[in-house]
Structures are given as structure tokens and as C-alpha cells.
Amino acid sequence: MLTVDRRFSAQHVSTSNLNYAQRSTFDDLADEGYGLLFIRSTTAGKVAVCSSGNQLVTIDQAGSLNLQPSIDLRR
Template identity: 50%
Template sequence: MDVASYQFQEQRKHCFSNLEHWDNASAEQKITLYKLHNYGYRLLFIRHTTAGPLAVISQDNDIAVIDADGALNLQHQIKLRHNPAE
């Protein structure tokens, strides 16, 4: 488990496994993430929105999102919780 995944696990009452997040992703998101995996991107979690699932991914400290249609957004407006233990 990478550091970012551990931080999110600490903030949730029920911690989803990476497999559960993967299962909640759309087919298009899975294809995009599979292509980005070679560049070091990892799935952090899936956020459920009215527009469909939003995959939040990271590469080192850079955060990106993939919308339900599989479009990658590096200029997102998503806000993540800060871990006060850091």
C-alpha cells in the first residue's frame, strides 16, 4: 500500500480495498488508468458524483482525475483532505 492510499484509509470509517475501488470504476476509466499505469499513476479512490464515478489517481505527489467517460484531467478542482499527522 502506498503512502497516499494509507492516508485515505486512515480518514474513512469503512476502508475500501483497491480492488473495490477498481470494481467501482467505469470501463473507460479502467482503460485510461491501465494506459497511465506505465507512467507510474495509481488509483487512489473512486468518488461518486452526479455525473458518474470520478477516479482520483496519483503519480508521486501529483493528483489527477479521470471522469466516467475516461477523460484525463490534470487541471482538476478536486480538494483532498489534509492529514494532520503529517
């Protein structure tokens, strides 16, 4: 499980740090009201964490969407 501090939600995160596949997936999510919270570097590559209200989703290096990621945000 990934634990993340909520202070990241107050920062603007640029989509320029996403690869083409991630940006394409994120653009579709943004149309649905999602925002980019942060990008985490992992051993498998960069993972984008996005949210809409209390719903969190992740986008992996290949642009695949995980609608039920195992993430715990600290408040």
C-alpha cells in the same frame, strides 16, 4: 473544489469498480506510475482520483482525463 482526507491513500482501491472507459484510461496511467487513490460518486457519475507523487489526476465516467483537477487533500 473537492476536499479529501489523506487516509484514503493507505487503502487498496480495486479497479473493478471502474467502468471500461475509466479502466482503459487508468491502465495507461498505471504504465506511467500512477496509482488509484479512490473513487468518488458524484452527480455526474463515478470519478477516479489517481496520483503519482504529488501529481493528482481524475478520470470521469467517460474515461476523460483531467490533468489539473481542483482537489484539496487534507493531511
